Amino acid sequence: MIAIVDYGAGNISSVKKALEHLGADAIVTCDPMQIAAAEKLIVPGVGHFSRCQSLNKNLRSSVLESMRTGRPFLGICVGMQWLFQGSTEAPETPGAGIFSGECSRFPAEVKCPHVGWNQIECNGGSRLLHGINNGAFVYYTHSYRAPVIAETSACTEYGGAFSAAVERDNIYGVQFHPEKSAETGLKILENFCAF
């Protein structure tokens, strides 16, 4: 059972729909008990980083506990940004601090938000991105992005390089929307389901 954590950040039905298409058993929940019981967690999200405040307030300990016990975790978009220390979009809202660094807005020389299909450059060895070609296109829609760090497993160029995907042990994050990235995205979700 995969629990999709519902903390009021945008449309998450599409993630559930994609998992169901792949034959996975998934629920959408905001119940700490269900989160604690789930074999895997997905924290989706699109929109403002301040929405993570409700994640921090009610669900932080159960989500972190799930990660600590080695269960696979996938953060999508704002859900990935939350894995970092924070974002300049909402300085008063802390992230989980799993990865070091802070998310920040795209520089003024590029159009913002970054909307559409862009390419990922994979570092190789990523379990989540196994079978994904270098240069594959994925769908983005965001105004803030995470820096490239040691745990970056793929990056994308847009006003400089940013983390398209991060990965350490059982914890994964993607800035793009796999549920909206056609076959490439479904393959990535399939990899996660198989962990």
Place this chain on the structure above:
Amino acid sequence: MPSNRLAKRIIACLDVDGGRVVKGIQFQQLRDAGDPAVLASAHASAGADEIVLLDITATSDGRKTLTETVRRTASELFVPFTVGGGIRTLEDAARIFEAGADKVSINSAAVANPALVSEIAGRFGSQAVIVAIDARRNDGPTEKAEIYVAGGRTAPGKYVLAWAREMEDRGAGELLLTSMDRDGTGSGFDCELTADVATAVSIPVIASGGAGNVQHFVDVFSTGKADAALAASIFHFSTHAVAELKQTLLSHGTPVRWPC
């Protein structure tokens, strides 16, 4: 890898009336070429980067079927999905999102109540709000181009450039700019108008109206500075239309999602 490969998007538009696609019966192999769900998936498989479903239903009875149509269409669609037509309130938008759309497109309702754009953006994020602008300039300069509503029948007396900036300020995530001068003519996108609007705002601009051949897309992405282009009938010639279009764009140096 080049420093910026953000792909120019090709968006397929389905006009739907009472739950049925009314224009463009194109994919001959389909068991039901009028079913939006079947047609949307076919377009996505053929390489369209996004799907827009535009409900042109005039009656409230027909309108009620929209939610169910959106739900069925979204269920097996794994590319971005926008729904427009008849969305007048935050509740209308919420219902469409709940049914599985990623974005809503609003036009007349934004003119009647500009705060609606901020309301939807505030609740669902700017990325979920496209403001559709129907523009006409009658060969005049873009500065004098006005917006139209009610299917092009009414001019509420607003200039396109100022309106585009206002919609950006109110939280629109993208603009869908249709040239009323070119729409249905097949004579090409209005590149001058598109470039002027794209330069005036920092959010993406989707060009619409006038696509007749592949060169028109090459032009709107280069001189027109469009971030995406929307077309309906050009895709109705064959199932390979999108792939052929993208290969031509690539050969002109336009970044597109390929292979797709």
